[in-house]
Amino acid sequence: MAGQERDKDELDKDTVAKAYARWAPVYDLVFGSVFERGRKASIAAAERIGGRILEVGVGTGLSLPEYRWTNRLTGVDLSAPMLRKAKARVAEHRLTNVDGLAVMDAQHLGFQDGAFDVVVAQYVITAVPDPEATLNEFVRVLRPGGEIILVNHLGAETGLRAAIEQWFAPLARRLGWRPEFRWERLERWVAAHGGVKVIERRPMPPLGHFSLIRFGRLGGEFAAAG
């Protein structure tokens, strides 16, 4: 992406952290059920591989009790207030399969190369300042043959929805996300990276404006599609 386009697109980390400090007390009420189908679908996709699962942008930890006990879970998030809720949930549900929860920036993960079998990011990739660098980091901490599972709103390519998303974008920045982020941007990242492939992209509710996306790290076997 050209420098100018990236500047225009910038979403800074402090704005996002402040936005989620405000969301934390009401997050589960507002986004708990509306995003539930996507969360469950991404967990099912992650469990096709299973093992060491990293949830980036784990938020209040809504998905943590939904994973099978056989998986080892690690969660990270930029927002300490969101993460405090996740820690309370882990204690409340006695989730002994959660190895750790830590405040961490998705773009600078404090894990070794190849440390995880799956990286899951639910409703996160359009909220990070540099989505491409963040995806590069996901690949780094993934073992060959492992998968990145994203579920996210994707912007419309054309038409009225695209125009509304462009119009809404400046306000949405202050709420901590990019409504106009399109699939083609992820396709460009895959082409530029060279070490990953798209395994699946499928529409998700609400309204089919969301997608479940699976990227596979090249160099190993992938779970079958579908």
Ligand SMILES: C[S@@+](CC[C@H](N)C(=O)[O-])C[C@H]1O[C@@H](n2cnc3c(N)ncnc32)[C@H](O)[C@@H]1O
């Ligand atoms: C829309 S919430 C999704 C939370 C959770 N995954 C869910 O499904 O409910 C986005 C989360 O991403 C986190 N986030 C945003 N930017 C981040 C970054 N650079 N590094 C880590 N987490 C980030 C936010 O703090 C927030 O908790």
